[in-house]
Amino acid sequence: xxxxxxxxxxxxxxxxxxxxxxxxxxxxxxxxxxxxxxxxxxxxxxxxxxxxxxxxxxxxxxxxxxxxxxxxxxxxxxxxxxxxxxxxxxxxxxxxxxxxxxxxxxxxxxxxxxxxxxxxxxxxxxxxxxxxxxxxxxxxxxxxxxxxxxxxxxxxxxxxxxxxxxxxxxxxxxxxxxxxxxxxxxxxxxxxxxxxxxxxxxxxxxxxxxxxxxxxxxxxxxxxxxxxxxxxxxxxxxxxxxxxxxxxxxxxxxxxxxxxxxxxxxxxxxxxxxxxxxxxxxxxxxxxxxxxxxxxxxxxxxxxxxxxxxxxxxxxxxxxxxxxxxxxxxxxxxxxxxxxxxxxxxxxxxxxxxxxxxxxxxxxxxxxxxxxx
Amino acid sequence: xxxxxxxxxxxxxxxxxxxxxxxxxxxxxxxxxxxxxxxxxxxxxxxxxxxxxxxxxxxxxxxxxxxxxxxxxxxxxxxxxxxxxxxxxxxxxxxxxxxxxxxxxxxxxxxxxxxxxxxxxxxxxxxxxxxxxxxxxxxxxxxxxxxxxxxxxxxxxxxxxxxxxxxxxxxxxxxxxxxxxxxxxxxxxxxxxxxxxxxxxxxxxxxxxxxxxxxxxxx
Numbered sequence: 131x132x133x134x135x136x137x138x139x140x141x142x143x144x145x146x147x148x149x150x151x152x153x154x155x156x157x158x159x160x161x162x163x164x165x166x167x168x169x170x171x172x173x174x175x176x177x178x179x180x181x182x183x184x185x186x187x188x189x190x191x192x193x194x195x196x197x198x199x200x201x202x203x204x205x206x207x208x209x210x211x212x213x214x215x216x217x218x219x220x221x222x223x224x225x226x227x228x229x230x231x232x233x234x235x236x237x238x239x240x241x242x243x244x245x246x247x248x249x250x251x252x253x254x255x256x257x258x259x260x261x262x263x264x265x266x267x268x269x270x271x272x273x274x275x276x277x278x279x280x281x282x283x284x285x286x287x288x289x290x291x292x293x294x295x296x297x298x299x300x301x302x303x304x305x306x307x308x309x310x311x312x313x314x315x316x317x318x319x320x321x322x323x324x325x326x327x328x329x330x331x332x333x334x335x336x337x338x339x340x341x342x343x344x345x346x347x348x349x350x351x352x353x354x355x356x357x358x359x360x361x362x363x364x365x366x367x368x369x370x371x372x373x374x375x376x377x378x379x380x381x382x383x384x385x386x387x388x389x390x391x392x393x394x395x396x397x398x399x400x401x402x403x404x405x406x407x408x409x410x411x412x413x414x415x416x417x418x419x420x421x422x423x424x425x426x427x428x429x430x431x432x433x434x435x436x437x438x439x440x441x442x443x444x445x446x447x448x449x450x451x452x453x454x455x456x457x458x459x460x461x462x463x464x465x466x467x468x469x470x471x472x473x474x475x476x477x478x479x480x481x482x483x484x485x486x487x488x489x490x491x492x493x494x495x496x497x498x499x500x501x502x503x
Numbered sequence: 504x505x506x507x508x509x510x511x512x513x514x515x516x517x518x519x520x521x522x523x524x525x526x527x528x529x530x531x532x533x534x535x536x537x538x539x540x541x542x543x544x545x546x547x548x549x550x551x552x553x554x555x556x557x558x559x560x561x562x563x564x565x566x567x568x569x570x571x572x573x574x575x576x577x578x579x580x581x582x583x584x585x586x587x588x589x590x591x592x593x594x595x596x597x598x599x600x601x602x603x604x605x606x607x608x609x610x611x612x613x614x615x616x617x618x619x620x621x622x623x624x625x626x627x628x629x630x631x632x633x634x635x636x637x638x639x640x641x642x643x644x645x646x647x648x649x650x651x652x653x654x655x656x657x658x659x660x661x662x663x664x665x666x667x668x669x670x671x672x673x674x675x676x677x678x679x680x681x682x683x684x685x686x687x688x689x690x691x692x693x694x695x696x697x698x699x700x701x702x703x704x705x706x707x708x709x710x711x712x713x714x715x716x717x718x719x720x721x722x
Contacts, residue, residue, distance in 0.1 A: 361663070366655075372652060375652055381549070382548050383553055384551055384554040385547065385548045385549065385550040385551060385552060385553065385554075386544040386550060386552030387543050387550075388543050401543070405540070405541065409672075412671040443670070447670035447673070454540070455679060458676070468540065470680075470683070472683075474687050475683060475687050475690065478690045478691060479690050482690060486698070489701075489702070494615050495609070496701075496703070497702070497703050498507070499507050499705045499716075500510075500620060500707075500718045501718070502505070502720055502721045
């Protein structure tokens with residue numbers, strides 16, 4: 131990351147347009163760069179012909195300004211982004227953005243940092259990209275999250291309202307996430323709800339997959355607009371397919387091979403985690419194909435069911451994580467819907483059996499055929 | 504006492520939809536129980552046991568939907584009062600509510616006067632209205648869950664509004680619990696038909712095959 135802390139008026143012209151030099155400096159070959167462009171075209175579900183166009187767009191890019199706001203979060207999304215150990219092309223793509231404000235990584239602190247942000251808001255109005263990590267509390271006038279004496283909601287309204295577009299990274303910024311889980315003590319919401327006037331694209335996930343952030347930014351640099359989204363503001367290229375339908379364990383599901391207990395034979399053989407409460411059948415995300423940490427692995431790949439973390443309110447609605455169905459309200463947590471249902475069926479049968487016995491001994495309650503009205 | 508005669512009560516569409524519903528529900532229940540809590544049944548990943556069971560479930564689901572919608576259509580257009588929609592909402596008239604109370608008293612051993620209606624007794628008719636509501640719940644939640652494989656498809660556009668009413672897991676739980684309610688209903692349904700066959704002596708059990716019931720004329 132570059133450009134934060136010292137104000138971008140001090141950058142030399144070469145620094146503003148030097149993507150090829152940047153690649154050379156970081157020791158990334160042209161071949162690796164073109165490979166990255168093709169892979170990004172694939173991630174965006176674009177035809178292969180777009181690979182060279184992405185390369186050209188990145189070569190010609192004019193350092194767009196980006197500010198990264200952090201509210202009620204665990205910094206997991208920043209961590210996911212910084213996790214790459216070696217300089218990757220994706221990291222450089224983020225480098226070509228002028229990141230003028232990012233709480234976790236900027237050198238400036240206090241009023242100096244806030245002055246940086248104010249400067250972007252004034253000079254780049256309508257042109258910069260805002261990235262938001264973490265949820266925004268609205269309860270009690272939003273006092274539960276304040277930065278520089280101002281509430282998160284106030285700051286988000288100002289920054290996201292004046293941005294070309296806002297990218298909500300992680301489930302908290304997208305839909306409130308874990309801070310918004312019942313009983314939601316701070317009245318936490320996502321950016322789109324806190325700033326209804328802003329143009330927001332949601333990249334949920336706990337954490338988000340940094341590849342999807344890179345691809346969204348590449349899409350923006352290439353087309354000068356945001357990618358197509360689904361009904362809850364998520365780009366279709368990353369959230370258009372259900373995890374269950376792209377899962378590497380799916381053949382075991384269709385075949386009828388399931389993990390029945392942790393560490394059993396099926397678990398060791400990599401069978402389907404459906405019975406262990408995997409929420410892949412109701413979660414849309416490209417985890418099975420894109421994977422995490424430089425495509426190393428992802429939860430289902432390493433033997434744990436999907437928790438549905440990229441769905442709104444997943445903490446409230448996807449729990450219990452290790453059960454297929456939620457608990458039935460009003461019954462103990464060990465009572466499943468099937469136990470209750472079986473009880474209901476048995477109870478009905480018993481009641482009617484008793485009724486039948488009484489009816490059998492009853493006299494004088496019959497008729498001779500149905501009666502006309 | 505009037506004379507006994509055979510009265511044509513259940514029209515062909517009524518009987519056909521009844522048995523199609525019954526077969527579809529049995530199929531859906533058996534396959535649905537497996538889908539909800541499967542066992543490892545395959546030796547190799549190239550098998551397709553769950554695939555076929557889900558396929559059967561979806562075909563039976565479509566069959567039930569067509570049958571239920573056809574029956575609702577028939578209830579609206581038929582001239583036969585035993586099949587018409589009014590038969591299922593006796594609660595709307597004073598006379599109907601009186602009959603419901605009478606049937607309730609008979610079932611709870613308070614009265615000895617068997618309902619003995621040529622069609623459904625008032626309480627049974629009301630129960631079927633509720634059952635059809637359960638059918639529609641199953642069809643709605645079922646197709647909403649089925650449509651999730653293609654979130655921008657026509658099916659998803661048609662049923663996704665249901666996710667305003669239920670969370671995704673809530674939808675699954677509802678689909679599951681209503682199945683148990685329908686199983687409980689089936690037990691009650693067969694028992695009550697049997698009871699009425701014995702007590703009313705109108706041949707109600709065979710009437711769902713033949714369409715005719717034994718009815719005593721008024722005079």
